[in-house]
Amino acid sequence: MWKNRAGEIAMNSPNPTFTPVGQDALDWLGTDPVPAKPYYDPEWFELEREAVFRRSWQQIGHVCELPENGSFIRRDLEVLGASLLITRGQDGEIRAFHNVCTHRGTILVDEDEGKRNTFSCPYHMWTFGLDGDLISAPDFESFHVSKAECALPAVACEVVGGLIFVHLGKPEGTLREWLGPYATKLEMMPVARATTFSEYVYEIDANWKLTYDNFQENYHLRFIHPSAAGPVTSPDNPFAYPTAYDFHGPHRSQRIWTKPDMDPPTGVQAIAFQRGAVQAMADGILGTETAKDYLGLFPNFFLFGSPMQHFSHTVYPIAAGKSRGVIRLYWIGEDETPSERFAREYFMATARDVHTEDRAVIERGHKGLASGALKHIHFQTQESLCRHLFNMVAEKVEAYRSEKEGAAA
Amino acid sequence: MSTQTMLPESFTALEPFAVDWALTGSAARAARRGSSTAEERQAFYAAAAGELPRALDYLDGKGFDAFDAADERLMAMMLSLGHVALAVEQQKDAEPRHARDRAHMQITKTPAGA
Numbered sequence A: 001m002w003k004n005r006a007g008e009i010a011m012n013s014p015n016p017t018f019t020p021v022g023q024d025a026l027d028w029l030g031t032d033p034v035p036a037k038p039y040y041d042p043e044w045f046e047l048e049r050e051a052v053f054r055r056s057w058q059q060i061g062h063v064c065e066l067p068e069n070g071s072f073i074r075r076d077l078e079v080l081g082a083s084l085l086i087t088r089g090q091d092g093e094i095r096a097f098h099n100v101c102t103h104r105g106t107i108l109v110d111e112d113e114g115k116r117n118t119f120s121c122p123y124h125m126w127t128f129g130l131d132g133d134l135i136s137a138p139d140f141e142s143f144h145v146s147k148a149e150c151a152l153p154a155v156a157c158e159v160v161g162g163l164i165f166v167h168l169g170k171p172e173g174t175l176r177e178w179l180g181p182y183a184t185k186l187e188m189m190p191v192a193r194a195t196t197f198s199e200y201v202y203e204i205d206a207n208w209k210l211t212y213d214n215f216q217e218n219y220h221l222r223f224i225h226p227s228a229a230g231p232v233t234s235p236d237n238p239f240a241y242p243t244a245y246d247f248h249g250p251h252r253s254q255r256i257w258t259k260p261d262m263d264p265p266t267g268v269q270a271i272a273f274q275r276g277a278v279q280a281m282a283d284g285i286l287g288t289e290t291a292k293d294y295l296g297l298f299p300n301f302f303l304f305g306s307p308m309q310h311f312s313h314t315v316y317p318i319a320a321g322k323s324r325g326v327i328r329l330y331w332i333g334e335d336e337t338p339s340e341r342f343a344r345e346y347f348m349a350t351a352r353d354v355h356t357e358d359r360a361v362i363e364r365g366h367k368g369l370a371s372g373a374l375k376h377i378h379f380q381t382q383e384s385l386c387r388h389l390f391n392m393v394a395e396k397v398e399a400y401r402s403e404k405e406g407a408a409a
Numbered sequence B: 001m002s003t004q005t006m007l008p009e010s011f012t013a014l015e016p017f018a019v020d021w022a023l024t025g026s027a028a029r030a031a032r033r034g035s036s037t038a039e040e041r042q043a044f045y046a047a048a049a050g051e052l053p054r055a056l057d058y059l060d061g062k063g064f065d066a067f068d069a070a071d072e073r074l075m076a077m078m079l080s081l082g083h084v085a086l087a088v089e090q091q092k093d094a095e096p097r098h099a100r101d102r103a104h105m106q107i108t109k110t111p112a113g114a
């Protein structure tokens, strides 16, 4: 996790004394040490693929990436070995398919994104429409199947708050049901109106849970982010712990604490905040109710409501000890003025600096864990979101394991 | 030295920095910060930080549609200044080690052009 100073400029709601969330409210999560193995063990990771990722809605993109009818994006989800093709049809609908030609399985599209009405497989020229239907295939009369049976395999795909989610298993309900009250939060956040974004990506030799956990505790802030933490911590909250935690099913959130008497920024940073605030004001995203909400949607997605550094972070698992992080700062409208361009580039670079510090220490953490030296790791009260993630994953893995054993017996 | 100027007239004081810092693309600007020396960053920051409000006001007054090549370069330089300011104002002595770790964070898209 990290703190932002940006929100401060416009919102001077004094918050004189800080009271951390007490352990009483979190006792239901347990207090035992947590087994270390699930954070590096390849066998556990194999179970997570099916138990967690096959059975969850996963955030995969944003509607602004599909601006027109005929727009498409390709996304690889390594954890399920899947390549997905996501399109906006002539009817404006967003759909997702396995990016796999139904003739003999060739990957259909290899561009990352683009715009077109049909997709032709390079192998034998089977051609599909934006709705996945097989439109034409050379010498199709010689096959023993109907075109209707040869549509691209559809993947469940739904949108909330502008964010596109896919489900590669059999969803038990709608995305909205899965998200519960957080669906409404997403819709209130700037992401729901975003038209563009800044993005940076990192690869990391670390387990996805260890990586994700770093971003749901503030305990490390003052040690790993000394320059960013200095101005946002205070004697009554030296770790900049959040003011509240909230849980809904497998999801969780925290409300970010902001130091009431924070020194104003100086130098170039001050100019970036001033110029950025003008634009955020114009976009009507300052002082919104969700500005301090930091949502963690199971299994691997974060969104921070901050109006000027409104970022999402998805941690995509690749292997037990390898992940990829994608961070996006969502913006409303293209750069309208040079000042806005400046502020956006500065905020992107600021977030990237902070995440750099996180990445380095997470990799170091994985190396230690993967040595097998520890049987357990420990979470304190203010690391309860990490504990909640572990509990949710363990519950799903255990349920999957007993189903499998039940089926085998 | 060439008498050709690269920047708008009223920003001639920044001319010596234009070649190094008027770079196209957010990733190139971030990379230039990463490969710069502390002396280069300090000199650029000392010359440009005080000019930032005036430069942004000037560019805002023109608007993107009216930009000429000199304006584009001034814009790009100010965007580079944002990156450099993070090194000078925030990271300070930690910048060299930070630069090494930062190389893992690949900028793939920005509204300014990655």
Ligand code: FES
Pocket (backbone or CB within 6 Å): A101, A102, A103, A104, A105, A106, A121, A122, A123, A124, A125, A126
């Ligand atoms: S595998 Fe695609 S057309 Fe044959």
Ligand SMILES: [Fe+2]
Pocket (backbone or CB within 6 Å): A001, A002, A214, A215, A220, A221, A224, A225, A354, A358
């Ligand atoms: Fe952090």
